[in-house]
Amino acid sequence: MDRHPHRQIRKASPWRRSGSLCAIALIAILTGITPAFGQAILEGERFHPAAANHGMVATSHGLATDVALQVLKDGGNAIDAAVTAGFALAVTQPRSGNIGGGGFMLISKGDGSTPEAIDYREKAPSAASEAMFQDQEGEVVKNRSRFTHLAAGVPGTVSGLALALDRHGTLSLKQALAPAIKLAREGFIVPQRFTEGLEQARDRLERWPASRATFYKPDGSAWKPGERFRQPDLANTLQRIADEGVKGFYEGETARLIAAEMRRHDGLITEKDLKNYQPVVRSPVHGTYRGHDVYSMSPPSSGGTHIVQILNILEDYPMAESGHNSADTIHLMAEAMKLAYADRSKYLGDTDYVDVPLTGLTSKAYADELRETIDPAQARPASMINAGKPAPYESNETTHFSVVDKWGNAVSNTYTINFSYGSGITVQGAGFLLNNEMDDFSAKPGVPNAYGLIGGEANKVEPGKRMLSSMSPTIVRKNGKNFLVTGSPGGSRIITTTLQVIMNVIDHGMNIQTAVAAPRIHHQWLPDEIRIEQGISPDTVRLLENRGHSVVTNSAMGAIQSIMIGEDGTLYGGADPRRSTSSAKGY
Ligand code: GLY
Numbered sequence: 165m166d167r168h169p170h171r172q173i174r175k176a177s178p179w180r181r182s183g184s185l186c187a188i189a190l191i192a193i194l195t196g197i198t199p200a201f202g203q204a205i206l207e208g209e210r211f212h213p214a215a216a217n218h219g220m221v222a223t224s225h226g227l228a229t230d231v232a233l234q235v236l237k238d239g240g241n242a243i244d245a246a247v248t249a250g251f252a253l254a255v256t257q258p259r260s261g262n263i264g265g266g267g268f269m270l271i272s273k274g275d276g277s278t279p280e281a282i283d284y285r286e287k288a289p290s291a292a293s294e295a296m297f298q299d300q301e302g303e304v305v306k307n308r309s310r311f312t313h314l315a316a317g318v319p320g321t322v323s324g325l326a327l328a329l330d331r332h333g334t335l336s337l338k339q340a341l342a343p344a345i346k347l348a349r350e351g352f353i354v355p356q357r358f359t360e361g362l363e364q365a366r367d368r369l370e371r372w373p374a375s376r377a378t379f380y381k382p383d384g385s386a387w388k389p390g391e392r393f394r395q396p397d398l399a400n401t402l403q404r405i406a407d408e409g410v411k412g413f414y415e416g417e418t419a420r421l422i423a424a425e426m427r428r429h430d431g432l433i434t435e436k437d438l439k440n441y442q443p444v445v446r447s448p449v450h451g452t453y454r455g456h457d458v459y460s461m462s463p464p465s466s467g468g469t470h471i472v473q474i475l476n477i478l479e480d481y482p483m484a485e486s487g488h489n490s491a492d493t494i495h496l497m498a499e500a501m502k503l504a505y506a507d508r509s510k511y512l513g514d515t516d517y518v519d520v521p522l523t524g525l526t527s528k529a530y531a532d533e534l535r536e537t538i539d540p541a542q543a544r545p546a547s548m549i550n551a552g553k554p555a556p557y558e559s560n561e562t563t564h565f566s567v568v569d570k571w572g573n574a575v576s577n578t579y580t581i582n583f584s585y586g587s588g589i590t591v592q593g594a595g596f597l598l599n600n601e602m603d604d605f606s607a608k609p610g611v612p613n614a615y616g617l618i619g620g621e622a623n624k625v626e627p628g629k630r631m632l633s634s635m636s637p638t639i640v641r642k643n644g645k646n647f648l649v650t651g652s653p654g655g656s657r658i659i660t661t662t663l664q665v666i667m668n669v670i671d672h673g674m675n676i677q678t679a680v681a682a683p684r685i686h687h688q689w690l691p692d693e694i695r696i697e698q699g700i701s702p703d704t705v706r707l708l709e710n711r712g713h714s715v716v717t718n719s720a721m722g723a724i725q726s727i728m729i730g731e732d733g734t735l736y737g738g739a740d741p742r743r744s745t746s747s748a749k750g751y
Contacts, residue, residue, distance in 0.1 A: 165566050167482065168408055168682050172482045173566070173728040176625075176680065182188070185416070185751065188554075189627050193261075193430075198327050206520030206675065209675055209677075209678065210678065211677040211678040211680075211681050212657075212675075212677055212746065213675055213676045213677035213728070213736035213738050214677075214736065214737035214738075214739070214748040214749055214750050215734055215735065215750065216734075216735050216737075216749075216750025216751075217733060217734055217735060217736075217751050218236070218237075218570040218735075218750070218751050219233065219236035219237070219242075219245070219567075219568065219569045219570055219735070219750055220566075220567070220568050220727045220735035220736070220737045220748065220749070220750035221233045221236065221245060221249065221565070221566075221567050221737070221739045221748070221749060221750070222565060222566045222725035222726060222727055222738065222739055222746075222747070222748035223249050223253065223563075223565035223725055223746075224253070224257060224260075224563045224564070224565070224653075224723055224725060224740075224743050224746050224747075225252075225253055225256045225257045225261070225745045225746075225747065226745060226747040227252060227256045227347065227352055228249045228252040228253045228256055228257070228261070228565070228747075229249070229747040229748070230250070230362075230747075230748050230749070231248055231249065231251035231252045231343035231344075231347075231448070232245040232246065232565075232567060233245070233750070233751060235248045235335070235340075236341075236567075236569055236570070236751065237371050237751055239362075239567045240333075240334055240335055240405045240569075241332070241333065241334055241571060241573050242271075242567040242568055242569040242571075242573040242574060242575045243271060243328055243329060243331075243332040243333040243399050243546070243573065243575055244333045244334055244335040244339075245567045245569065245575075246269065246328070246565065246567045246575035246577050247325045247328055247329045247333060247340045248335070248336070248340045248344075248579060249324075249565050249567065249577075250321070250325045250565070250579065251263075251325065251340060251341050251343070251344035251402065252343050252344045252347060253563060253565070253728050254321070254344060254398075254402075255344050255347040255348045255352070255395060255402075256352055256597070257358075257563060257745070258379070258585065258596075258597060259361045259365070259561045259579060259584045259585050260561035260562055260563040260579075260580060260584065260653065261321065261563055261579075262319075262415065262579060262580070262581045262586070262596065262597065262599070263321050263322050263335070263401070263402070263405075263596050264316075264319050264321070264581055264586065264591070264596045264597050264598045264599055264711035265286060265319055265320075265321055265336075265579060265580050265581035265582070265586060265599040265601065266284050266285045266286040266317065266319060266320035266321055266579060266580070266599065266601065267282065267284055267285065267320070267321060267324065267562075267577065267578050267579025267580055268281060268282065268283055268285065268397075268461045268465055268577070268578055268579070268633070268634060268635050268637050269282040269324065269325075269328050269575060269576070269577040269637065269658055270448055270459060270460070270461065270575070270576040270577070270637040270638065270639050270651075270667070271328065271332055271573070271574070271575055271702075271703075272459060272573070272574045272575075272576075272639040272641065272646050272649075273332075273571075273572075273573050273574075274569075274571040274572025274573045274646065275572075276644050276645070278447075279448050279459045279639055280445055280446070280447070280448070280695060281318075281445070281446045281447065281461055281462060281637075282324050282327055282328050282331075282443055282444075282445055282446075283324070283329070283443060283444040283445075283446050283461075283462075283464065283465075283630070283728040284320035284321060284324020284325070284443040284579075285317075285320055285464050285465070285601075285630040285631070285633060286316075286317025286318055286319055286320050286523075286599055286601045286630065286631070287317055287318045287320070287437075287441060287627060287628055287629065287630050287749055288317060288318075288602065288605070288625055288626060288627055288629050288630075288631070289317070289318055289433045289434065289437045289627070290432075290434070290436070290437055290440075290627045290628060291432045291434075291627065292432060292602070292625050292626070292627050292629075293625060293627070294625050294626065295313070295608075295625075296308075296314060296625060297309040297602070297607035297608070297625070297716065298607065298608055299606075302366060302608070304523065304573065304607040304608050304611050309600070309602050309603040309605070309607050309613075310366065310583065310587070310600050310603050310614060311371075311587055311588060311600065312429070312430075312431075312481040312587070313425070313426055313429040313430060313431025313432075313587070313589060313598075314430070314431060314432060314597075314602065315587045315598075315600035315601075315603060316426075316431060316433060316587055316589070316598040316599055316600065316601070317599055317601040317602055317631060318433055318437045318438060318441050318604065319413075319441070319598070319599065320441060320443055321579055322405055322410055322413040322414070322650075323410050323413075323414065323441055323442065324443040324521075324579075325340070326409065326410045327443045327445070327701030328342050328575075328691060331445070332573075336408040336575075337405065337406065337409055338407075340446075341402050341403075341405060341406040341672075342406070342429050343493070344402055344419075344466055345399055345403055345406060346401045348395040348398045348399035348402060348595075349394065349395075349396065349397070349399035350393070350394070351392040351393050351394035351395075352392065352393060353390060353392055353393075354387045354388065354389055354390065354392070354393050355389060355744070355745055356389045356744065357743070357744050357745050358387065358389075358393070359386050359387060359388055359389055361584065361585075362379055362380065362386040362387070363386050364584070365584055365585045365588065366386075367433060368583075368588035369585060369587055369588045369590075370384075371588065372588060372589050372590060373592075373654060374403055374589075374590040374591065374592040374593070374658035375588055375589065375597070377589040377590075378395065378397065378398075378588070378590045378595055380591075391490040395595050396595070397593060397594055397595025398594070398595030398596055399595075400594075400595070401413070401418055401594045401595055401596060404416065404417060404418055404712065412439045413585065414439055414440075414441055415435070415438070415439055416668045418594055419435045419438045419439065420435065421592065421593045421594040422435075422438060422591050422594065422598075422703065423438070423496065424433045424592070425589070425591045425592055425594075425598075427571065428592075429589075430444075433645060442652050444463050444516075447462060448460055448461060448462055448468060448639075449462045449469050449472055449522065449526060450472075450526075451471075451473075451475060451476060451526050453475040453479055453640075453666065453670060454479060454670055454671070456640050456641065456642050456648075456670060457640065457641040457642075457643070457644075458471065458472060458475065458638065458640050458648065458666065459639045459640070459641070460472065460636050460638040460639075460662070461578075461633075461635060461636055461637055462515070462522070463512060463514060463515040463522070463632075464513070464514040464515070464529075464630035464631065464632055464633055465632070465633040465634065465635050465636065465749065466508045466512040466632055466633065466634055467633065467634050467635050467636025467637075467638075467658060467659050468636060468638070468660070469508075469512065469520075469522060469525050469526060470504040470505070470507070470508055470525075470659050471525055471636055471638065471662055471663050471666070471704055472658055473503075473504045473507070473525050473530075473534075474497075474500045474501060474504050474524070474659075474660075474663055475663065475666070475667075476527075476528050476530075476531030476575070477500040477503065477531045477534050477535050477538075478496060478497065478667070479499050479528075479531070480531075480532075480535060481496050483496070483667060483671040483672075484671045484672060484673075487672075488668065488671075488672040488674075488682065489682070489683060489685070489699075489700055489704065490704065491704045491707035491708050491711070492540075494685050494696075494700070494704065494708060495540070495543065495708060495711055495713070496540065497660075497664075497667075497685065497687075498543070498685065498687040498708075498713065499538045499539075499543065499544060499662075499696045500534070500535075500537070500538070501546070501660055501688065501689070502549055502687055502688075502689045502692075503537070503538075503549065503689075504659075504689075505536045505617075505656075505687070505688040505689035506546075506549045506689045507525060507691070508617070509617070509618040509619060509620055509690075510620045510622070511525065511620070511622060512619075512622060512632050513619075513621075513622030513623040513624075513632055514623075514629045514630040514631075514632070516629070516630070517626055518621075518622045520622065527571070527716050533674075533729060541711060542711055542712055543690060543708075543711050543712035543713045545712070546689050546690050546691075546692035547692070549689060554609065561576070561583065561585070561653060561710050562578060562579070562580035562582075562653030562654065562658065563579065563580065563586035563634060563653050563680040563723070564576075564578040564637065564650075564651040564652050564723070564724065564725050565577050565655055566650060566651065566725050566726055566727045566737075567727070568646065568649060568727050568729060568735050569647075572645070572646055572729070572733075573646075574639050574646040574649045574727070574729075575649070576637035576638055576639050576649045576650065576651045577637055577651070578635040578636065578637045578651045578652070578653070578658070579635075579743070580599070580601070580635065580653065581597055581598070581599035581601070582598070582599050582600045582601045582603060582604065583600055584667045586598055586599040586600050586601075587599065587730060588600075591748075601631055602625070602631065604623075604631035604632055604633060605619065605623055605624065605625045605631040605632070606618075606619030606620060606621075606623045606631075606638050607625075609621050609623075609624060612690070614655070615634075615655040615656035615688075616656065616688065616690060616691055617634075617656050617688065618690060619632060634654075634655060634656055634657075634658040634659050635650040635651070635658055636651055636652070636658050636659055636662045638650050638651055638662050638728060640666060640670075643727070646729055647728065647729055648665075648666065648669055648676075648727075648728050648729075649726060649728075649729075650662055650665050650666065650724055650725075650726040651724065651725075651726075652665075652722035652723060652724035652725075652740075653722060653723050654721050654722035654723070655690050656682075657686045657688075657695075657721040657722055658722065660685070660686045660687070660688075660721075661684055661686075661721055661722030661724055662722075662724065664679075664682070664685070665679045665724050665726055666678060668682055669728065675728075675736065675738075676726050676727070676737070676738035677736070677737075677738040677739075679726070679738060680724050680725075680738035680740050680741075681738075681740070682699075683696070683697045683698065683699030683700055684696075684721050684722065685695050685697075686721055692714060693713075693715065693716045694708060694713050694714070694715045694716070695713040695716050695717075695721070695723060696715060696716070696718075697717070697718075697719075697720055698717060698720075700717075720742040721742075721745040722740065722742065723740040723742050723746060724738075724740050725738070725740055725746060725748065726738040726740075727748070735750050737749065737750055
């Protein structure tokens, strides 16, 4: 039942809305200028989305948004623009934009056909083995899966973006790469966040001569805001892809450079692993929430499964009446999140290798069973749900972008090299960073990874297997039409961040910019605590503590670049203020 209309579009009463439209029509007659959309409808809101009616791009970097938007203006579709943005981010945002990592792209066409997912997650090299991150006593050697050449999975980004273009795009790979090559060769002006990132990651990057030479000046200092940063090796690598297609990455010079880098430092990726890498077209997970269809990423990501599972649990509660970020609402969300993350630790893995009870996990009947275990008045300790060992949070720098074109096609893409700057290792001579995605496997079942996530047998390391992810590119449809395009970075917090934007829009009637900006909460079963951002009131925290929750305020979570499509077709872009470089623009 859709009890909570979306205030962004319908907040204005009919007379107010028609009054606004009359005013716009009058302005049009008097000035001869036809407004592209009804801005007046947003009057009175605290946060304002970008609004347009032909195309919209939301990314974590203005330059990537600009080149992708230009593709749309030039007549390209959302897939063309998304692939162009993906390559541009690999240049302008090396901490997470990448060609040395992997990710997932969800595509939902404007013709209403079933959405599809492109899985270009990294794979374990063929020489990988179950105990490769354990010592002789079977203890996990923590940094081996994070900061060594063994940490890198076989990258999937280039083949995944190329496949998306091949299946649904109109541009050639060469055309989609052109802006990225230009940005790498001619350079771009460094924003403050770029400098800060390099200073924060100095230890991780400086250990490796190629990383030092690529990301710092000859005197060792970081590039400063306002200075021009060039990446000639990366430009040459991208040019080889433009000239030779995916073979320009997975075979030939680039593959040789990657394999040589591995041989020098006891890594496992071989030229054969690279040549054998293939992305996969998958069916997204599908669920429903208050009359909306929710499509999100299927395994090897856990994201879609648990977003649908949590929504199913919460659907039976009057979330709108409980109120956004009230203690009642946060309590119910946290209890549902705990149950989902406990299941994640046991059941989720790469479905090409293990059976995952997807239908069961995403069924309404199972959600009914789980809901029965929730006490509305009292937190259930994680230890009563299952046992585990808490671990500290680790920084993360996945990145997400959303695109919608004038035909109503929507793309939701999340890709990553895992940590900020991945493994910190730059491929000598090729100018790009390698991921440290092998840490997303269970180094040993039951031992938490960098995000404190516990994995089970289902996610153990196996040759050629894809490691479990939380990335959750998501598209929500309403009455069969694309309605909300969203997704986020944030490691284990991706699932709950994406969930909250969906609920902020559907349950709490927020416009997309408000939904994106609103303070977020997170519970992942272990550690047994609700993590909150600044902006949740102390009395709410006290009420939660009275129910038995441990509440911890920590840094901002996620950077959810989102687009919402109004009933009249107006496109609203929400850029997440948690990243100073976030940018949503339309035309
Ligand atoms: N590397 C984070 C994730 O894929 O979930």
